Structure formats: structure tokens, C-alpha cells
């Protein structure tokens with residue numbers, strides 16, 4: 404392991420620009436957004452940008468999903484040309500289009516397939532094969548210990564556990580006790596995941612579950628400093644401004660000027676979530692059509708904020 408906090412794979416968020424930033428700040432492994440094994444085989448144009456990475460991001464985990472062991476094997480074979488460090492299988496996605504066909508969290512209902520997938524992949528490839536799981540399909544089928552042992556017994560190298568069921572989706576609170584049970588039951592590394600928003604949350608998860616590292620998803624959006632051991636309120640306006648411009652630059656380099664700015668907007672709302680912006684200011688920030696106008700408006704806002712006594716609340 405290269406550290407104890409990892410940016411969680413997040414479709415639409417953990418793209419190369421954000422992963423690179425998080426990794427620079429201390430995220431220990433770069434997990435890609437999940438990719439469909441069927442797309443790997445049939446629509447490589449669609450998935451290659453999702454798997455693009457910089458050398459400095461290593462170790463890089465490609466995350467795949469499917470319900471068909473043979474197709475996963477074939478897709479993994481194709482992806483070896485891109486030299487990932489880790490192959491991760493998604494066993495946690497709760498989206499209906501994925502789970503209902505038996506992929507993602509749907510795999511939790513077929514432990515025999517989990518065994519076959521992990522066994523085949525780890526026998527075939529000379530790299531760690533890992534799984535990201537949930538606790539079960541629903542409260543009546545909490546089979547996380549069985550799944551974790553199945554992954555471990557069949558050659559899996561590491562398990563990341565989101566402490567919720569498929570049916571819970573993102574509701575309620577993550578069950579950290581279950582993560583502790585898994586950690587006690589298997590000898591491979593366990594990454595705990597769910598509801599970490601602060602450094603104190605991270606320390607609590609590590610202490611309560613004894614997991615080897617934590618994975619942080621929603622709590623890292625607009626808050627990549629969490630990987631550098633800092634809470635959001637410890638980051639000054641100037642640092643936020645600087646990070647936004649670096650992040651925007653990376654997105655424009657990766658996606659092109661227009662698309663990069665458009666895709667960056669979902670991060671903007673999170674970066675400014677602690678700032679006392681008026682609704683009209685927020686709207687203007689989100690509708691800028693060039694990086695230049697965005698930067699100009701941001702500078703106006705932050706210049707004005709530096710003039711207000713509220714600033715001291717946000718400076719570390």
C-alpha cells in the first residue's frame with residue numbers, strides 16, 4: 404500500500420484529471436471509473452478515455468464490470484495492452500441497469516460466479532486482482548463474509564468494502580462494524596469505504612474497523628485536500644481558487660476547452676459549497692463559457708471575499 408486514503412472510483416467524477424490531482428495530493432491508488440466489459444470488447448472508443456492514465460498515477464487499478472466470467476476474462480486480456488497495475492472487479496454498483504442483470508452488486512447474489520471470476524483472472528494474469536463489494540443485496544441477504552472469503556480464497560489480492568447493501572444504495576449510514584468483521588475474517592488487505600468526509604472520520608474508520616486503508620468518494624469531491632490530511636475548512640480561499648484553476652486546466656487539457664469547462668461545472672458547485680456566494684453569483688460562475696471569463700469572475704469573487712471579514716472563517 405502507498406498510503407491510507409484512496410479516491411473511490413466514481414463514474415463521472417474519478418476521471419483522469421481528478422484522479423491525477425488526488426494522486427498528487429496523496430491518494431494511494433488510482434481507481435478508474437468502472438467500465439463495462441462488453442464495451443471493452445465492442446466499443447473501445449468509448450472506454451479508452453475512461454482508462455487513460457498518467458505514469459505518475461501508478462499504481463492504477465482498472466475497474467471492470469460484467470456478470471459473465473468469460474467476457475470479463477476476454478476484456479481483461481484486451482486491457483493488458485494498457486498495462487494496469489491492478490484489475491478490480493465491481494461488485495457494488497447498485498444502478499438498476501447494472502445490478503439487475505447480475506453485474507455490479509448483482510454478483511453478490513451469485514457467489515459461485517464471484518469465485519469463478521476471481522479465480523480465472525488471478526490464474527490468468529500476473530497482477531493483483533481485487534474486488535469492490537457491498538454488504539449484500541439487502542438486509543435479509545447480508546453475505547459479505549461469504550463474498551469476502553470467496554474473493555480471498557480464490558486468489559483475490561484485496562477487497563474494498565462499501566458498507567451498504569445494494570437496496571440501501573446511498574441511503575442511511577454505512578455499516579462500519581461489518582467492515583471490521585470482514586477485516587477480522589480475511590488475511591488480504593481490506594479497504595473500508597462509506598461516509599468519510601473529514602480526517603476525523605478517516606481516523607475513526609481506521610481505528611474502528613482496523614482496515615488497511617480507507618476509500619473516499621463523495622467526501623473528496625470539491626475537497627481533494629482530504630488526501631493531503633486537510634479538512635475543507637482548513638483550506639483558504641486562495642488555495643481553493645488555485646486548485647479550481649489547476650483542475651479546470653487539467654480538464655481542458657484532457658477533454659478540450661469547451662467540453663472540459665462544461666464537465667468541470669459539477670466540481671465547481673462542490674468547490675464553492677462552503678463559500679458564502681449569492682445565488683446569482685453561483686449561477687454566473689456556472690454559466691461562464693470560457694476559462695478566461697470563469698477565471699475573471701472567480702478572481703472578482705475572491706477579491707471581494709478577501710475584503711470581507713468572513714474570510715477568517717475559511718483560512719487555516
Ligand SMILES: Cc1cc2nc3c(=O)[nH]c(=O)nc-3n(C[C@H](O)[C@H](O)[C@H](O)COP(=O)(O)O)c2cc1C
Pocket residue numbers: 411412413414415416435436437466493495496535565596597598599618619620621622
Ligand atoms: C457519482 C458516483 C459514481 C460512482 N461510481 C462508481 C464506480 O464507477 N465504481 C464503483 O466501484 N463505485 C462507484 N461509486 C461508489 C463509490 O465508489 C463509493 O463506494 C460510495 O460513494 C460510498 O463512498 P462515499 O460515502 O465515500 O461516497 C460511485 C458513487 C458515486 C456517488
